[in-house]
Amino acid sequence: MKRRVFVCVGATSIGVGALFSTGAFSSLTADREVAVTTAEDHEGALLGIKNIDTTDEPVFTNNTTLEMDVELTDTDPDTTISFDGNDSSYRFSLGPNGSETITVETEDTAQSALVAVTAELFDNGTKSGEITLQRDFSVPQSAITDFTGTAKSPGGSGKFEFELENTGDKPITLTGIGIDATTRSDVQAVTPKNNGAALSGNKRDLVTTSISIDSTDPETHSRYDFDTDFELSLNETATFELSRFTDGSGNKVRMDGENVRVTVYFGDDSHKTFDLCLDEATCGRYES
Known part of the structure; x- marks a missing residue:
């Protein structure tokens, strides 16, 4: 500055x-x-x-x-x-x-x-x-990062993919994530699959512990710092994967047709909340 x-x-x-x-x-x-x-x-x-x-x-x-x-x-x-x-x-x-x-x-x-x-x-x-x-x-770095609208959840895999794009003219650093809510009320966590990561970016492990979710209050979340910072070069688009949404018993939950709200944290301590929507009709609406 x-x-x-x-x-x-x-x-x-x-x-x-x-x-x-x-x-x-x-x-x-x-x-x-x-x-x-x-x-x-x-x-x-x-x-x-x-x-x-x-x-x-x-x-x-x-x-x-x-x-x-x-x-x-x-x-x-x-x-x-x-x-x-x-x-x-x-x-x-x-x-x-x-x-x-x-x-x-x-x-x-x-x-x-x-x-x-x-x-x-x-x-x-x-x-x-x-x-x-x-x-x-x-x-802030959060102001030059956009969700590109390519969220998807293949079949009944329980995973959820989305892309983020750096729309600015300098590199940015992503440092953490929180999941505020989903449209599936029974979802309570994203868990690692096969000893991998709960969240990966461009196939690189970012969060290797379970990420808890409490959809009763869509405006709050628990923050999970990345194991290593993730650099996003100028004009670069990166693909992120939330590996396996599960219920309170640890069972896999299908996410096709569902929406997810996430908050991403950046290297300058700013943050931004994204609604990742597979159902545009209910985008941004979560039952509390």
Whole structure:
């Protein structure tokens, strides 16, 4: 992550030593996927930019006793950035110690986004200072990975195959997986077959233990880290296989015509959830 910071003072009523640059944006979403790369702002920053946790959107905080007007501007020549759905630039006001959560998104698969932040400070209507920041930060790997729509479950094998494609212009790393739900309520796990792997990628073993599934809550899962990271080169498509879906007694369950929701984790700690659908009519719907 590149960081370029410039801090200036608009008037002498605020001393130079009182102004600190904040840390980088702690969240950027692309195609509504969440970036979880973070940087905490300085404890003494007059304008704080941070997340409550790594999955939240940026929170801007006025850490002064003055009024603050903040402007966010898209200065990236290679992509379009929006702020709460507003393109190019966005202004909002913060009262003393006030906070505002802003959704920052790109409209394409850009790998980085350059944003200028300007905060003007006012004391009883008179401008007292100005903070100027510029940030160049990365879009998460999760935002440039797509399910290509080729899921299949051959016959009564109990296995499930799907493909993921790197649609960006740099390699990405996959590090783990969780299975959120299936449309088969009796499925409780994906188990290795013949001492192999529960999950393989391009015929390489990735998870060699059983992967548990609890479809009663389709929004949650247990994360299973890969035995070794899986690299996906730019424009590469990889085939993954969940080897054997089983019920509570360990019996194989047919998955032809069924849907599966998985969450994939990436090397930059971002993640993305995919609905792998063999039945388009019920795609994304799971009974809780």
